[in-house]
Amino acid sequence: MLKLFKPSTYSFLPWFYTPEVHGHPPAVLLHLTHEPPQPDDEEEQQQSNTNSSIEGLGTESNPFIVYRNKEDASDIGNKKHKLRKLRFVCMSDTHNQIHKLIIPHGDVFLHCGDAVKHRTSARDLITFNTFVGTLPHKHKIFISGNHCTCIDPNHPERTQQILSNLVYLQDSSVDIDGVKIYGSPWRPKRGYVYRAEAFGYDASRIQIDKWSHLPSDVDILMTHGPPYSIRDFNPSSGKRVGCPGLLEEIITRVKPSISIFGHMHDCHGASLYRSADNENLMQFYQDKHKNTATTAVATTSTYTTNDETEILFLNAAMVGGHHLLRNPIVFDFYY
Structure with a gap:
């Protein structure tokens, strides 16, 4: 069996089987909104004073x-x-409270999962679909989260039938006026004690x-769980819970303009990754x-630091x- 991570990368607690990452350096980020909680020993690493094209x-x-082509940001007037x-x-992660939000108008509505609560998810998903149908956005897109326990991952077409007012993405993409959006709900699974564990x-x-x-031609990537070290800290456990494999694929190969996720309620906000800082x-x-x-990942990934990649997380x-x-x-998004 092929395994990408050595035993030293993940450790597992008996019965809980909660993945814990070891020996993986965190990404260096420029926090565009409030700085998220993070381990004390990473405070000096999680800093960047570089200028960015994000306004x-x-x-x-x-x-x-956000500009698809960074060069466009340097000549805004023309x-x-x-x-x-x-x-x-x-x-x-609206968890049945989306009706309490003031939702701005826009062209595209994106929801990265956990619109429901796991115990009542079948009923909640129908209520969520009805509410979203009242929103004025022309395009509405949804991926699942770990609380969406009613969704059958083997039959995404059934979920699409229920979500008649949204486009449901599960390891799939949609093109909106020339902008490619890809959605995937998976995250490293936790132990059997966790009941809200869909798509683990x-x-x-x-x-x-x-x-x-x-x-590798994605403009906007939607996942439910975060990449490792990107607004993924759990203050309760004192650990990061993001996926190192997702981080690697995003920054070395996929390189979307924007990566959007949720799952970690305490880490809301925006951070910028720059290859020059990493x-x-x-x-x-x-x-x-x-x-x-040699693995499939090793043969498809490109490891360069001179391409001046910027990714808004x-x-x-x-x-x-x-x-x-x-x-x-x-x-x-300008393109």
Whole structure:
């Protein structure tokens, strides 16, 4: 059996089987909104003072401005009016409270899963679909989350029938006016004690089985779970819960303009990844593949630090601690 991670990468607690990452460096990020909680020993690593082409605050009145081609950002006066634009309104983890949100208008509504509660998910999903049908957005897209226990992963077409007011993505993509959006609901699975565990996947297999198949021509990537070290910290356990295989595929091969997720309620907000700030992380991946047998991932990934890649990461979880509800994240995509 092919395994991408050595035993030292993941450890498992008896009966809980909760994946825990060891020995993997975190990404260096520029936090565009409030800094998320993180391990104390990573505070100095999680900093970046570099300038970026991303503008705005992610609000309706001051949305993030993202360009498919970075060169367009340097000549705004001459090019911006010639580019096409779509406004995206993003959220995740609304857990039956979406009706309490003030949802900005836009062209595309994106929801990254956990619209429901797992005990009543079958009923809740119908209610969610009805509510979304009242929204004015022309395009509405949804992926599943771990609370969507009523969804059969083997028959996504049945879920699409229920979600008549949205496009349901499960390891699939949709093209909206020339912008490619790909959605995948999987995340490393936890133990049997967790009841809200839809779309949990074997942590040692998830990269080769799922993430290595992410297309490399994606503009916007939607997942439910976060990549490792990207707004993925769990203050209760003191651990990061993001997927290292997802991080590797995103920054070395897929390189979308925007990666959106939820799942971690305490880490809402936006962070920017720049390849120029992450030479140590890229070297880690190079060394990893030098010391392992050739795999499908190793042959398709490209490890370069001179391409000036920028990726906007958004944790769009709406529900926070103490019944806090956050505002949806808004960005304008120019292309």
